[in-house]
Amino acid sequence: MHVDGTKVGNHYWNRLSDGTEVDLTAEQFLPEEVVVNGHVVARPPDAPRRHREQYELLRDRVMTGLARVTAVRAELNDVPCADRGPLQTARMQKAVSDSASLTRVGHRPSCR
Structure with a gap:
């Protein structure tokens, strides 16, 4: 991490297997x-x-959160995009919010 071009520290984040x-x-x-x-x-x-x-506590919480988000995504993938509405969006947002505040992981299921 830099301030005005000078290194002042390090910052770490995670990259999941899907990028x-x-x-x-x-x-x-x-x-x-x-x-x-x-x-x-x-x-x-x-x-x-x-x-x-x-x-180990953090790892367990993250893995549990990711499993919740994955489960909701899988369930919503069975719902046609045209039929998805506020309830499904709210469910995904709640799953993400409840899952250790993983706010940067899939805000809503994608439609293709």
Whole structure:
């Protein structure tokens, strides 16, 4: 992360296997704080040694949240786009909101 062209820190976020980027902390930065030169850091095969309990709690919450969103998406995929309405949109928004505040993961099911 840079401010006025000077590196002042690091910022990490997640990229899911489908390429979706999830950044739950992007809103914390001031307008002059800019994330630049992002690069992929391979996830270690096991949980970190430090703060393992917190890591596992967060991981469980994220996995549960993603499962909820996936389940609602699958259910809504069976509903033709023309028949989707405010109720289905509200259900997806609630699933996302209830799922550990994963606000950047699929706001609504896509229609093709």
